[in-house]
Amino acid sequence: MRDSRETFVNHAFVTGYPIKHSRSPLIHGYWLKQLGIAGSYRAHEVAPEAFPDFMRRLRDGSAGFCGGNVTIPHKEMAFELSDRPDELSAELGAANTLWLEDGRISATNTDGRGFVANLDERASGWDRISTAVILGAGGASRAVIQAVRDRGVRTIHVVNRTTARAQELADRFGEAVEAHPIEALSEVMADAGLFVNTTSLGMDGEPAPSIDFSPLATGAVVTDIVYVPLKTPLLRQAEEQGFRIVDGLGMLLHQAVPGFEKWFGRRPVVDETLRQVIIKDMDVHA
Numbered sequence: 001m002r003d004s005r006e007t008f009v010n011h012a013f014v015t016g017y018p019i020k021h022s023r024s025p026l027i028h029g030y031w032l033k034q035l036g037i038a039g040s041y042r043a044h045e046v047a048p049e050a051f052p053d054f055m056r057r058l059r060d061g062s063a064g065f066c067g068g069n070v071t072i073p074h075k076e077m078a079f080e081l082s083d084r085p086d087e088l089s090a091e092l093g094a095a096n097t098l099w100l101e102d103g104r105i106s107a108t109n110t111d112g113r114g115f116v117a118n119l120d121e122r123a124s125g126w127d128r129i130s131t132a133v134i135l136g137a138g139g140a141s142r143a144v145i146q147a148v149r150d151r152g153v154r155t156i157h158v159v160n161r162t163t164a165r166a167q168e169l170a171d172r173f174g175e176a177v178e179a180h181p182i183e184a185l186s187e188v189m190a191d192a193g194l195f196v197n198t199t200s201l202g203m204d205g206e207p208a209p210s211i212d213f214s215p216l217a218t219g220a221v222v223t224d225i226v227y228v229p230l231k232t233p234l235l236r237q238a239e240e241q242g243f244r245i246v247d248g249l250g251m252l253l254h255q256a257v258p259g260f261e262k263w264f265g266r267r268p269v270v271d272e273t274l275r276q277v278i279i280k281d282m283d284v285h286a
């Protein structure tokens, strides 16, 4: 009698343009090995004009993938072309995680979950606050605003060089969110318990402005979603001024968890060894 058991090997991707600098293959490769799963996860570069065709081939199975991650510049198109976007991705208008179910492409956005999971891990109790300040109003800011709001923070001040962009986000995310020009930064920081940098200020050794964090509440947490360098100039300043700091690497690691679970059926754990694997890679490519 023939053995009817079949071995399914799932293959997942990360796509973007360009994609070669992505650290996601290292993260998922680590978990596949750790959990002894015979699957694969690889970078797959797709140019913007080819993305609709990639989605079609993902849906009909001819691409050979069960799902994957999507990064810049495809996040908006991934949401628009998916068949079953969830509420999180619909509010953001952007998806970073896709998976196939019954010939349909489901979509979500895990950036916000990664952001709060990182704070939960490294600054437990951070959410016992009523006010947060978020610097920046780009794509990354949206997921952070959504996640902080959904955690129940009552007032979220979004401060941006271009105030109109902050206002767009205040309109999108509801009454908890207030938009401000950059000149108002010091004023809105008064007694806030969380400060988040979502801009590229201080990234890759670029200079960053000095910020006086002293208006923040005692014991406030300062975090940066930039993780290269790990301790950004803003985090360094905040630490010197006596505040708790959380670097952005954990957001990258934790945002990967829900996708892995969808594609490979096991919930992976973000551990210190994984963190060190990525830090080592950052040192090599510094």
Ligand code: ATR
Pocket: 135, 136, 137, 138, 139, 140, 141, 160, 161, 162, 163, 165, 198, 199, 200, 201
């Ligand atoms: P992302 O999707 O990574 O968030 P983005 O959409 O380009 O990228 O947004 C970058 C953010 O960094 C914006 O808030 C941007 O401010 P503007 O909306 O005014 O452009 C902010 N930013 C970038 N460089 C900046 C600088 N030198 N000073 C202040 N803000 C800066």
